[in-house]
Amino acid sequence: MTSLVPLPVHPAAHRAGVDDPDWTAMARVLVVRPDNVGDVIMTVPALRALRAAAPQARIDLLASPAGAAAAPLVPEVDDVVVASVSWQRLPGPVADEDADPDAELVATLAGRRYDAAVILTSFSQSPWPAALLCRRAGIGIRIGTSKEFGGDALTHWVPAPPDGGHQVDRGLEVLAAVGVPSRGVDLAVTVPITDHPAPAGRYVVVAPGASCPSRRWSPERFATAGRGIAGRGWTVVVTGTAKEADLVARAAAGVPGAVTLVGELDLAGLADLVAGADAAVVNNSGGAHLADAVGTPVVELFAGTEEVGQYAPRTVRAEVLTRPVACSPCRQLVCPFDQECLDIAPERVVDAVVRVARART
Structure with missing residues (x-):
C-alpha cells in the first residue's frame, strides 16, 4: 500500500514553537531587497525598526545596481551588497547553462558571516530563491513571508500579510512577527546638500x-x-x-x-x-x-x-x-x-x- 506524504503545514503552524531571534545578540544582519529604487525607499520603515531592535548590529542591504543608489539616503544602512540576482532577471539567452549564476554572491555573503537575513518581497514575489541562497551562504536565521510552501529554506516562515496591503506595511508585518516592533511608517530619508543649483523661485x-x-x-x-x-x-x-x-x-x-x-x-x-x-x-x-x-x-x-x-x-x-x-x-x-x-x-x-x-x- 502506498504511504501518504504529509501535507506541508500552514506558515502560522510552522512558526509554532520557533523562538523569535535575539536581535540584541546579533553582529551582522542582511536585508534582502534586490529590485528598484522605489522598493528600497519603501523598505526604510522596516530598516528603521530593525535598527532600533538591533542597535549594535551592522545592517547591510542586498540590492540591485538600480536599488543600491538609494542606500546613501538611508542612515540605517551600513553597507550595500550590489548584485543582479538570478531570480530578478528577465528570461533571455544564458551564456553558460551549467554555470551557477549566484555562486559569486554566495561566496561574498559567506565571507561576511551574517547572523540573520530578512528577505522582503512584494506579494507577487517569492522569498524562496533568496532563502536558498542565504542558506548556501551559511546564514543561520532566514526570515521571509510566503503563501506557498518552500521547505526549510526559511527558518522563520511568517504568515503572508494580505495581498492588497501597502508595501511598507508588509515589511513591518514581517518584522513584527519575529519580535521587531514598528517605529513608524513614514519614508523619511536623509536629503544631502548638493552642489547642483536649484531653479530660482518656485x-x-x-x-x-x-x-x-x-x-x-x-x-x-x-x-x-x-x-x-x-x-x-x-x-x-x-x-x-x-x-x-x-x-x-x-x-x-x-x-x-x-x-x-x-x-x-x-x-x-x-x-x-x-x-x-x-x-x-x-x-x-x-x-x-x-x-x-x-x-x-x-x-x-x-x-x-x-x-x-x-x-x-x-x-x-x-x-x-x-x-x-x-x-x-x-x-x-x-x-x-x-x-x-x-x-x-x-x-x-x-x-x-x-x-x-x-x-x-
Missing part, C-alpha cells in the same frame, strides 16, 4: 521616466501639462537619466522657461532637487516614493500594472491619477493595448498640482 519637478514603457504616461501629455503648470506661475524642471534624454526632450517641448536636467543628477542630487520643489509630477516609479520620502507633494500617473493601494504615497499630500481597467493589475512591461489605464487628460494633472502644491510665503 518650481515643479516633472519626471516622465519609469522602469518600463507600460508605466509611462505619454511625454506629449507631460508637455501639455507642463505648459499648463508654467502658465500657473511655476518653473517646470523636467529631469531624467541619460538614457531618457529623448523622453525628457519630448516632455519639455514647448514648455515656457522649462529647465531640463538629463543625466546630471545622481539620486542624492535628485532628492535635493525634489525636496525644494512645490510638487512633483511622476509616473508610478521611484520618483513617487522619493518625493514622499523628502516631504514633497506628489501628482502620480499610476498605470494599471500594479494596485494603487500597495504603492501609493501616504505621508505627503498626493493625488494618484489612474483609470480602472479590466486588465489591471497586469504587471506587463509593455502594454499590449493602448494604455487605457493612463488615459488621463493633462488638464487633470494641472488641476491636481494646484491642489496639492505646498504654499510658499
Whole structure:
C-alpha cells in the first residue's frame, strides 16, 4: 500500500514553537531587497525598526545596481551588497547553462558571516530563491513571508500579510512577527546638500521616466501639462537619466522657461532637487516614493500594472491619477493595448498640482 506524504503545514503552524531571534545578540544582519529604487525607499520603515531592535548590529542591504543608489539616503544602512540576482532577471539567452549564476554572491555573503537575513518581497514575489541562497551562504536565521510552501529554506516562515496591503506595511508585518516592533511608517530619508543649483523661485519637478514603457504616461501629455503648470506661475524642471534624454526632450517641448536636467543628477542630487520643489509630477516609479520620502507633494500617473493601494504615497499630500481597467493589475512591461489605464487628460494633472502644491510665503 502506498504511504501518504504529509501535507506541508500552514506558515502560522510552522512558526509554532520557533523562538523569535535575539536581535540584541546579533553582529551582522542582511536585508534582502534586490529590485528598484522605489522598493528600497519603501523598505526604510522596516530598516528603521530593525535598527532600533538591533542597535549594535551592522545592517547591510542586498540590492540591485538600480536599488543600491538609494542606500546613501538611508542612515540605517551600513553597507550595500550590489548584485543582479538570478531570480530578478528577465528570461533571455544564458551564456553558460551549467554555470551557477549566484555562486559569486554566495561566496561574498559567506565571507561576511551574517547572523540573520530578512528577505522582503512584494506579494507577487517569492522569498524562496533568496532563502536558498542565504542558506548556501551559511546564514543561520532566514526570515521571509510566503503563501506557498518552500521547505526549510526559511527558518522563520511568517504568515503572508494580505495581498492588497501597502508595501511598507508588509515589511513591518514581517518584522513584527519575529519580535521587531514598528517605529513608524513614514519614508523619511536623509536629503544631502548638493552642489547642483536649484531653479530660482518656485518650481515643479516633472519626471516622465519609469522602469518600463507600460508605466509611462505619454511625454506629449507631460508637455501639455507642463505648459499648463508654467502658465500657473511655476518653473517646470523636467529631469531624467541619460538614457531618457529623448523622453525628457519630448516632455519639455514647448514648455515656457522649462529647465531640463538629463543625466546630471545622481539620486542624492535628485532628492535635493525634489525636496525644494512645490510638487512633483511622476509616473508610478521611484520618483513617487522619493518625493514622499523628502516631504514633497506628489501628482502620480499610476498605470494599471500594479494596485494603487500597495504603492501609493501616504505621508505627503498626493493625488494618484489612474483609470480602472479590466486588465489591471497586469504587471506587463509593455502594454499590449493602448494604455487605457493612463488615459488621463493633462488638464487633470494641472488641476491636481494646484491642489496639492505646498504654499510658499
